[in-house]
Amino acid sequence: MSACDTCLVRNRAICAALDDREIAALNAIGRRRTIAAGEPLLWEGEDAVLVANVIEGVLKLSTGTEDGREQIVGVVYPSEFIGRPFAKTNGHGVTAMTEAKVCVFNRRDFDAFAASHPALEHKLLERTLAELDRTRRWMLLLGRKSAGERVASFLVELSERLSPATCQTMPDTGARRFTLPFSRQQIADVLGLTIETVSRQFTRLKAAGIITLPSRREVEISSPARLHAEAG
Amino acid sequence: MSACDTCLVRNRAICAALDDREIAALNAIGRRRTIAAGEPLLWEGEDAVLVANVIEGVLKLSTGTEDGREQIVGVVYPSEFIGRPFAKTNGHGVTAMTEAKVCVFNRRDFDAFAASHPALEHKLLERTLAELDRTRRWMLLLGRKSAGERVASFLVELSERLSPATCQTMPDTGARRFTLPFSRQQIADVLGLTIETVSRQFTRLKAAGIITLPSRREVEISSPARLHAEAG
DNA sequence: CGGCTCATTGATAACTCTCAACGCAGGTGG
DNA sequence: CCACCTGCGTTGAGAGTTATCAATGAGCCG
Numbered sequence: 001m002s003a004c005d006t007c008l009v010r011n012r013a014i015c016a017a018l019d020d021r022e023i024a025a026l027n028a029i030g031r032r033r034t035i036a037a038g039e040p041l042l043w044e045g046e047d048a049v050l051v052a053n054v055i056e057g058v059l060k061l062s063t064g065t066e067d068g069r070e071q072i073v074g075v076v077y078p079s080e081f082i083g084r085p086f087a088k089t090n091g092h093g094v095t096a097m098t099e100a101k102v103c104v105f106n107r108r109d110f111d112a113f114a115a116s117h118p119a120l121e122h123k124l125l126e127r128t129l130a131e132l133d134r135t136r137r138w139m140l141l142l143g144r145k146s147a148g149e150r151v152a153s154f155l156v157e158l159s160e161r162l163s164p165a166t167c168q169t170m171p172d173t174g175a176r177r178f179t180l181p182f183s184r185q186q187i188a189d190v191l192g193l194t195i196e197t198v199s200r201q202f203t204r205l206k207a208a209g210i211i212t213l214p215s216r217r218e219v220e221i222s223s224p225a226r227l228h229a230e231a232g
Numbered sequence: 233m234s235a236c237d238t239c240l241v242r243n244r245a246i247c248a249a250l251d252d253r254e255i256a257a258l259n260a261i262g263r264r265r266t267i268a269a270g271e272p273l274l275w276e277g278e279d280a281v282l283v284a285n286v287i288e289g290v291l292k293l294s295t296g297t298e299d300g301r302e303q304i305v306g307v308v309y310p311s312e313f314i315g316r317p318f319a320k321t322n323g324h325g326v327t328a329m330t331e332a333k334v335c336v337f338n339r340r341d342f343d344a345f346a347a348s349h350p351a352l353e354h355k356l357l358e359r360t361l362a363e364l365d366r367t368r369r370w371m372l373l374l375g376r377k378s379a380g381e382r383v384a385s386f387l388v389e390l391s392e393r394l395s396p397a398t399c400q401t402m403p404d405t406g407a408r409r410f411t412l413p414f415s416r417q418q419i420a421d422v423l424g425l426t427i428e429t430v431s432r433q434f435t436r437l438k439a440a441g442i443i444t445l446p447s448r449r450e451v452e453i454s455s456p457a458r459l460h461a462e463a464g
Numbered sequence: 465c466g467g468c469t470c471a472t473t474g475a476t477a478a479c480t481c482t483c484a485a486c487g488c489a490g491g492t493g494g
Numbered sequence: 495c496c497a498c499c500t501g502c503g504t505t506g507a508g509a510g511t512t513a514t515c516a517a518t519g520a521g522c523c524g
Contacts, residue, residue, distance in 0.1 A: 063372045065464055071375040073368035086358050091365035118350035125357040126318050132364045133323035136305035140295045142374035143303040143424025184503060192375025194481055199504055232297050416471060426513055431472055
């Protein structure tokens with residue numbers, strides 16, 4: 001019995017494109033790995049030695065300038081794919097934000113496997129296209145939105161992408177509540193702001209009665225409609 | 233003899249993955265189309281009815297907020313692919329910035345063709361992954377760079393991506409010179425700035441002797457090294 | 465030669481960043 | 495068990511950068 005049989009994301013990850021025989025073959029070249037919160041998995045600019053599926057946890061993709069400014073360019077949730085197939089180097093670093101479980105593959109092995117399994121490549125293509133769409137929408141936020149709109153947009157997106165996992169969702173009405181997988185600094189790095197500005201916007205939204213902050217890492221959306229309006 | 237035989241981008245577009253027989257089949261479902269400068273080809277949020285290869289010209293991909301702010305999220309050059317296969321709607325609009333020639337396909341026809349030609353999908357996957365990398369690098373610019381750094385980065389990227397076409401390239405040394413496919417407003421929309429700020433940065437770079445501006449639409453880079461340094 | 469669009473320049477305002485102090489929570493050790 | 499220390503977050507004051515508003519200037523076409 002392979003690790004895949006009990007895999008939490010077996011039917012949501014790109015592996016869903018494969019039948020039992022193929023899964024066994026893929027399983028043979030992959031291995032499970034646990035990453036501690038804060039631990040990096042891939043470094044920007046380094047050789048692209050591995051790719052992976054995320055089973056559990058949240059990871060960030062980030063780039064930076066030489067003088068130390070950082071920008072988070074993507075956030076990856078369970079069932080999603082990380083790494084750069086078919087290329088020599090990584091365009092960005094990958095770091096776990098929470099403790100994470102991933103299913104890693106040597107990149108060359110994966111490339112070869114993918115090349116001979118069109119259904120897998122098709123799935124990967126669909127995901128990459130969807131990720132590109134999402135990334136481009138994020139550019140509108142970075143290029144054109146104010147700090148208030150950015151923080152509101154961030155909370156809206158987070159509540160949507162976290163809900164399948166935490167499932168504390170009251171459809172439509174009422175208060176969604178969730179735990180932030182981000183520190184304030186990381187939120188700032190996602191939004192292209194400073195930590196102080198993020199903090200002030202949180203305070204503002206709290207004062208306006210749109211959200212409550214039970215603790216540093218928890219957010220409850222009191223008025224999803226108004227939050228959505230704030231997002232621009 | 234099909235239109236593809238004389239196609240300028242036959243060997244650079246995703247079509248390069250196909251043999252003569254396959255090209256003929258693809259040619260049967262596509263048609264050439266010329267787009268005037270400024271004319272839109274796809275609208276944001278509309279049904280994704282078509283996809284295309286760019287043969288000649290430059291096009292922009294853009295999104296906007298409800299209140300009219302615009303952000304250009306990508307720029308497409310000859311041999312590149314536009315449109316959103318495998319999805320119901322377009323995530324962004326596509327508009328020609330110069331007169332452009334494209335080879336368009338009904339999206340459903342293309343989807344079906346792609347699904348039965350793994351080599352084509354592979355090429356498309358590689359391009360999409362590369363485009364995602366490029367887009368993410370652009371996020372660093374939008375989130376963390378100053379106006380001066382943004383304009384310099386823009387000129388650097390433009391000189392690189394335009395050179396295969398215009399080929400006025402003196403390798404390493406000396407002055408690259410090219411024609412901007414963008415108005416000042418469009419440059420502002422790419423960089424997440426206002427037209428006035430872009431103009432002031434052009435003036436500053438000119439005053440510093442890093443570039444010269446022979447006319448509104450032309451740029452000559454006097455000092456590539458210094459420009460690169462300005463890009464941050 | 466107007467009349468148009470697009471770009472530049474200037475003055476001012478708004479926003480976000482920077483720098484600095486303070487507060488809160490969790491962990492450690494006495 | 496409490497005091498202290500440390501890391502993260504909040505709050506405040508002021509500076510800097512970019513946006514906004516307004517006017518001027520340059521190229522283009524009728």
